[in-house]
Amino acid sequence: MSAAAPEVRRRRNRLLVLLGIFGPGLIAANAGNDAGGILTYASAGSQFAYRTLFVMVLVTVGLVVVQEMAARLGAHTGEGLVSLIREQFPLRVAAFAVAALVVANLGLVVSEFAGIGAAMEIFGISRYLSVPLAAVGIWAAVVFGSYRYVERVFLLLSLVFVAYPVAAVLGHPDWATVARQTAWPHFTAEHGFVLLVVALIGTTITPYMQLYQAASVADRGAGPADLRTIRIDAVAGAIFADLVSMCIIIATAAALGGHGPLASAQDAARALRPAAGSAASGLFAVGLLGASALAAAVVPLSTAYALAEAVGVERSVSRRFSEAPLFLGLFTVQVAVGGLVALVPGNLVALLVDMQVLNGAVAPIFLGFILVLANRRSVLGEAANGPRFRIVAAVCVAAVAGMALLVLLQTVGAWTGLAS
C-alpha cells in the first residue's frame, strides 16, 4: 500500500502530461470516430465511393467552428454548456435544448449497442445473445464501480482503427479522383445522398463532443489566458479527427466503392484488408467492439450528467453517482432502451446509420444554442464572437439546419407520395 501510492501518483502524472499533448480537443473530436462514425464513413465509401469527400471538407469547417466556440465558452466561464444554458435562457427554452440533447444521445446509445451486435456477428455470435450480455455487463461495471479499468481495455481495443490510414494508402485508391472529389464542390439532392450527408454531419458534429470539449477545458482550469493554446488544440483536434474519417471513406471506397449501401460490418471490414490481410475482419470486429462498448457507457453517463447539470445537482452526482437514484435510473433506462432497440430485427448497419441521421437532425438545435451563447457579450465579454465570425458560424449552423430540413422534407414527401 505504502509503496503503491506514489507509484500510482507518478503514473497519473505521466498520463496528465500525455493528455497535455493530446489535449481535450483531440479527444473530443475523435470521440466522433465511434461505432456509428466508423460504419457511417464506411457506408459513405461503399455507397458513393469518393463522392462524399467534399462534404467532409465542409463538415470539417463546421466542426472546427463549433468545437472552437465550445472550447471558448468552457475556458471563459469555467462552466459546463448545460449549466450555462440553464442560466442564460428561460427555463422552457433550456428544457428544449436538454430534450434535444437527450434524444441525440439516446440515438448514440442505440447505435453503440448496434455496433456491439455487429462486431459480435462477425465472430458468428448472435446479437440476441451478445447485446443483452453487453448491456448487463456495462451496466454492472458502471454501477459497481469497476468501469474505470474496463474502460482502458476498450480504449486499447479501439486503437485498432489506426489501421485505416494505412489501409487507405495500401489500398491503392485512385488518388486523382480522391483529389478531385475533395476539392471540387458538388452536391446532388438524391435522397440517399442527402440522408448520408446528414448522417455524416450527425456523427461528426455530435452534441456529446461539444459538451465534452467545454467541460474538459473548464475542468482543467484553463482560463482566458490559455485561450490561444485551447484554440489551437480544438482546431487541430477537429481537423485530425476528420482526416481519420476521410481515410475511412477512402479505404472503404477503394475496397468496395460503388457496391451500394453497406450490407454488414463484415463488408466494412474488407476495407482493412490491404493493411491487415486475412486478419482484417477479426481486427475490425475487435476495434468496433472496443469503440462501441466504450461509448455505450460514456454516452448514457454524460446524458445523466447533463440532466443533473440542468437540474442543478451536478455536484452531488459527481461525488457519488451510484447513490443518486434519479441518475442511476436515467442511466439504466438508456442502457435498456439502447440494448432493446438494437435487438429489433433488421440490418444493424442500417440502424446504426439511421441513428446518425437522427443525430444530424437534432444537431442544429444544440448548435444554435452554442452559437447564441458564444455571440453574447454578457457571457464571453471581449471573447464573444466578432461580427465576421458570427456570420461564418451562423452560416455553418444554418447549413446544418438546412440539410436536416431537406432530409425531413424528403422523408415526409416520400411518405405522402406513398400514401397517394
Add this chain to the structure above:
Amino acid sequence: MTIRFLPTAARGLVSVAGLAGRPVRNPAGAEIGRVVDVVARWDGAPYPPVTGVLARVGRRRAFVPAEALSGLDAEGVDLSSARLSLTDFERRDGELLLLADVVDHQMVDVDGVRVIRASDLYLARVGAGWRLVGVDVGLQTLARRLGPARWRGRPTPGRVIDWSAIQPFGGPGPIRLRRTNQELHRLRPAELADLLEDLGRRERDALLGALGPETAADALEEMDAAELGVLLRETPAADAAPLVAEMEPDEAAEALRSLNEEDRSGILAAMPAGDAERLRELLAHPEGTAGGLMTTVLVTAGADETVAGVRERLRGEVEHREEIDAVLVVDDDGRLVDDVSVFELLLAAPDTRLGDLVAPPWPVVVDAGAPVEDVVEGLIDNRRSSVVVVDGLRRPIGRILADDVVDALVPGRGRRHFPRLLS
C-alpha cells in the same frame, strides 16, 4: 433550515418565477405593461426588501419603484397611481435582479453547507413592503415552471430554504460581494473547502474574495489536491499569490507542484520575496520524498532556554498551531538533540531548562531524500505524531506530520467530472 410552510402560508407567498410576463396594471385595472424582473436590495440583512419591478412598457424597459406599487401577487402587479414616470433602470449598489441574477443560478445555503441552484424565489408582504423570504430548491418546482402558464405562479413550497441562510451571488461580469452572510464566517475551513469545490468559477472567485486571504487560505488547505490545482491555474497570479502565501508552506508547496512551470513561477513572482524563497526551497525537493512532504515551520531552542521562554515564543507562532506539535532542542552547532512535545512543555515548570527535558524516547529522523515509505515506517515504529527531517550534519530542516503522510498515501478522492473517455 428547511421550512415546510403550511398550505395556508403558501397562499401569502408570491413566486418570482411566476411573475415573469405578468401584467402591470394601473389603478383602473388596465394593463400598461408586463413584468420583466423583480429588483431586491441585498445588504447582508436576512430578508432583502423588494425595491421595485422592472417592466416592459411598449418597447421600453421601465423601473417601477416599490413605493409606486399597491399590489403584487401571482396575477401581476398593481400601480398605486395612474401616473407612471418611465425611468430607465440603473442597477444601484447591492441590487439583485431576481430573475436574471438569482433564479436558476448558484448560491450557498450556509446552514446546510451546500451549493444550491434556485428553482424559484418567494416574496412575502412584510409591513408596508415586500421582502424576499425563501428559496425553492425542489424538483417539482422546475416541473411546475415548465407546465402551463396558470401553474407557473402557484407556489409549490416543497423544499424551501429560509433566505436568511442564503449567500447569493449575482450581477453580470466579475462579481464583487459587498456584503456577505455573517454566518459564512462561522463555517469550518473544511466546510468552506467543500463549498469552493462545488461553486462555479465566477461564484467561487467572489466567495474567495469575500472571505479574505487568511480564511480563504485555511479553506484552500482543505481542498482536494486536484481541485486546488484547477483553482490556482484559473486564478490570475496576482490574486492567487496572496492566498498561497497565507497557506502553510508544505500545503502551498504541494499545490504549486501540481502546476506547470509557467503558472508556478508566475505565482511565486507575485508573492512577498521571503515566502517565495521558502517555497522555492521546498519545491527543490522531489515529490514522494521526505523533503517534498515536510513543512519548514519549526521552533528550535537551545538547551539553556527555559520553558517559560519557549512558551513565549510559541505564542508568536499561533497561526502555525496545526504545524507545531513539538519544539526541537539543538546543540550549539544547530544539531538535533531531542524533540520536546508541546505536551511535555505544558507539564514542565516554567523555569525548567529545556536541556533537562532531553530524554528518551529519541525523535525519529529521516533525511530529505528518504522515500515516503521510510517516513511511514518511522512513524509506525515509534508511534509518534511526526518525524524530523535533518540534513547531512543532523541539523533539523523540516518536520513531517502524520496527517501529511496520510494525505500522501490516500489516493485522491477525485470527483466524477463530466463523463468521458480517459477519466
